[in-house]
Amino acid sequence: MGLDATLPTPGSAASLLQASSTDVDEHCATLGRWRLSYDQISAGAFAGHFTQLSLPRVEVFREVTSQQVRQYGQLGAGSFGIGLPWHAAGEVNCNGVSVAGAKVIACIDAEVDMCTPKAFELRGVVTSAGLIEELATRLDISVPRAVWHQLRVIEMAEAPVARLHQHLAVIHDTIAAAPELFDDPAAQRALEDALLVEIMDMLPTARPSDQGRSATVRKRTVDRARELMHGSGDRSLSLLEVCKAVGASPRKLGYCFHEVLGTSPMHYWRAMRLNRVRRDLKRSDGAKTSVYDVAVQHGFWHFSQFSLDYKRHFSELPSETLRRARLAA
Known part of the structure; x- marks a missing residue:
């Protein structure tokens, strides 16, 4: 378990960050000023790599994650980000829309919330939303307002997307x-100029992918269910309580989750609670913390099954996570 990072050389004109981690939270901590949180959804040992080249006006990044991950938070207030899925073992899902073909992921001064598959690589560019607005004004380019203030899957003209792909490679x-x-x-x-030219060539052709009415309803159902799951405080809600609150049968909720997130509500909910247990154990700095007490707090009543689930999900026993936290304290 560890983090390996190459930091910028003092006095260098450009900053280059390269980091590798075997823990999803440590990986998230390498993302610099990005205020994102990650939850590991799929089970297995995690491996993450992050590279960021910081130039005066633009940051270029490459991110690789081995497991299915939910990413949420912000790139930073007033940021513009555009990402191209590079390699993936499945579909990237953003607001209930999958990314394929000449589609990209765009985030302009907005919250990030997406689910990425196993063996996923994303490359892209982050800059100031103010710079994009200024360039659009000076170049007499109309940027569609629909792409602002929400992470969106955007359809673009193929040629500039292909050129940006080549630049990033x-x-x-x-x-x-x-x-x-x-x-x-x-x-x-x-x-910087080459990247900004391609972005400004892409944006006038941008249009949000049409989810359709049924996809919008499914997304709304999943959002409400996740809101309940994440906002339940110290008491862990049951899946039955979530179904009743959103007014959906377990079968219907399962269909919505598979369409929007590519996983079942039970698997997602168990993964969320396992991530919470892991974070609580890693924050422990005293002998009074009990794995059993933390597990029960997050709704795991069958302790031996919990231990099996935890080891399957993170490739280590919860007692090992707690022991390492105590040694680090």
């Missing part, structure tokens, strides 16, 4: 082979 190949090239201010400026 070359950038990350250069990071691997000769990162010192990015220390040249002229190279930085040329790279």
Whole structure:
């Protein structure tokens, strides 16, 4: 279990962060100023990698996660982000819409909430929403208002998406082979301009993917169920209570979850509670903490089954997580 990060060289013109982690929370902590939280949904050992090249006006990133993950939070107030799914073992789901073809994920001054599959890689660009607005004004480009203030799956013209894809491929190949090239201010400026040109060429063609009425209803049902699951405080709600509150049968709720998140409500709910237990155990700094007490607090009444589920999900026993937390305290 650990974190391996390469930080910027003092005095370098560009900042390069490269980090690897075997823990989803440690991986999340490497994301710099991004205020995101991750929950591991699928079971198994986690491996994450994050690379970020920070230039004066633009950040270029590459993220790899081995397990299915729910990502939520903010890239930062006033940020613009555009991401291209690179490799995945399944579909990326954002607001009930999957990403494929010439679709990208766009976030303009908005909250992030999406579910990514196993073996997922995302590459993209983050910059200031103010810079995008300024460029749009000066270049007489109309940016569709529908893409603001909500993480959206956006359909774009294929050509600029393909060119941005090529730029990102070359950038990350250069990071691997000769990162010192990015220390040249002229190279930085040329790279930023090339990326911004493609983004400004893409945005006028942007239109949110149409979910359709039934997809919108399914998304609303799942959002309400997740709100109840995450907002239940110290007392863990049962799945039956969630079904009653949203007015959906277990079968209907299951269909909605599979369509929107690619998993069942029971699996999602168990994964959320396991993540909460793990975080509580990792925060423990005293001998008074009991694995049993923490498990019960989050609704796990069958302790031996809980231990099996925990080990299957995180590839270690809860007692091992607690022991490591005590040693680190």
